[in-house]
Structure formats: structure tokens, C-alpha cells
Amino acid sequence: MPLTEALRDKIQGLITADSVVLFMKGTRFRPACGFSAGVVEVLDSLVPGWTSVDVLADAELREGIKEFSAWPTIPQLYVRGEFVGGADIVREMHASGELATLLGAVGVKPPQVQVSARAAGCSARSRRRRAPARPSACASARASSTTWRSRAASPATSRSSSRASRCCSIA
Structure with a gap:
């Protein structure tokens, strides 16, 4: 039209x-x-x-x-x-x-992302448990990646998944 x-x-x-x-x-x-x-x-x-x-x-x-x-x-x-x-x-x-x-909105700031204390604690605990060679990655992120790869190869669960659940489990 x-x-x-x-x-x-x-x-x-x-x-x-x-x-x-x-x-x-x-x-x-x-x-x-x-x-x-x-x-x-x-x-x-x-x-x-x-x-x-x-x-x-x-x-x-x-x-x-x-x-x-x-x-x-x-x-x-x-x-x-x-x-x-x-x-x-x-x-x-x-x-x-x-x-x-x-x-022209006065005093308005863009939204800010905030990390909860629980999430921040996960990273701190992970860093204390692992060797200092990998200070930037959370153990749960590495574990998830490893677990996914190992499950793709075989259905058995790897040890790394238990580490991930201890580190970042959500109750």
C-alpha cells in the first residue's frame, strides 16, 4: 500500500x-x-x-x-x-x-553490571585452590570445558565436574 x-x-x-x-x-x-x-x-x-x-x-x-x-x-x-x-x-x-x-536526561548513567559477592567468592576460592600458572580463569569454566569435551568422547563424567560443582554450584 x-x-x-x-x-x-x-x-x-x-x-x-x-x-x-x-x-x-x-x-x-x-x-x-x-x-x-x-x-x-x-x-x-x-x-x-x-x-x-x-x-x-x-x-x-x-x-x-x-x-x-x-x-x-x-x-x-x-x-x-x-x-x-x-x-x-x-x-x-x-x-x-x-x-x-x-x-537530554540529566544525571542518568548507563546501566552498570555488578558481580554478586557469591560469584566473586567463587573466583577467589578457585584462585586459591589452583596453581598460580592460570590466575585469570575460574576453575569451573575450565572444568565445564573439560567435562564437555570428555562427555563428547565418552559418557563417563570426569573428575573436573565435581570441582566445578564445589566451586560454583547454585543452591
Whole structure:
């Protein structure tokens, strides 16, 4: 279906109505797909006010927005009238901090990965038990690799798997 001039004007009007506009399946408060829900979560963490447009309510709009942006999937994010991207791009930009900068979110830092004390303790215990020749690898990682290779050759379980279960077992 070709993009009519009326539909193009409607989409342009929606995009310029707010500085942050998300064309999505469902609404901001009731996303209808996981990708849309993921972008909603990211936007809610960065900016208090933004507009969602439910493409499921209008089949012509759903197809038209794809042609308008030359992007085949929904959701689609627009910031200050410019197309940013879909769910994967938004997720990557959020992880790098680039989205917060684009949105002008003040005091927002990119997400940080934290290692639990239990996981950190696993590495410390592993290092104490083994020879100092391999200080960077966890014994369980080496054991898993060895176990997998030995199981591929024979169904017998190797001794290394018992070391791995002592080191990193999850209760």
C-alpha cells in the first residue's frame, strides 16, 4: 500500500507533536508486545514525559509508519522529529549512555553490571585452590570445558565436574 499524502501529513504531525514519540504496539501503559515493552521501560527510566502511538488501532498507520521511516519493524522511536531506530537500537544506545545524552536526561548513567559477592567468592576460592600458572580463569569454566569435551568422547563424567560443582554450584 503506497503512503498517501494525507497519511504522510498525519504521521509528520504525530512526530512533531512531542519531542519524544514512540510508535508501538499497544500503549505506554499497556504494551502489546515485548519489544515495545522494552522500549517503554527504557524511556520511562530516562524521561518523565513522552508520547506513545498505538499502531494496532490503525492498520493504515501501522503500514504507513514502516514506509515513512523505511524501517520494517515496530516499535519506532522519534526524538525531536528524527527517527532514532527500533527496539535493538534503543537498547544498544541506552546501554552505551548515548540515548540519555540524545534525550537530554540529566544525571542518568548507563546501566552498570555488578558481580554478586557469591560469584566473586567463587573466583577467589578457585584462585586459591589452583596453581598460580592460570590466575585469570575460574576453575569451573575450565572444568565445564573439560567435562564437555570428555562427555563428547565418552559418557563417563570426569573428575573436573565435581570441582566445578564445589566451586560454583547454585543452591
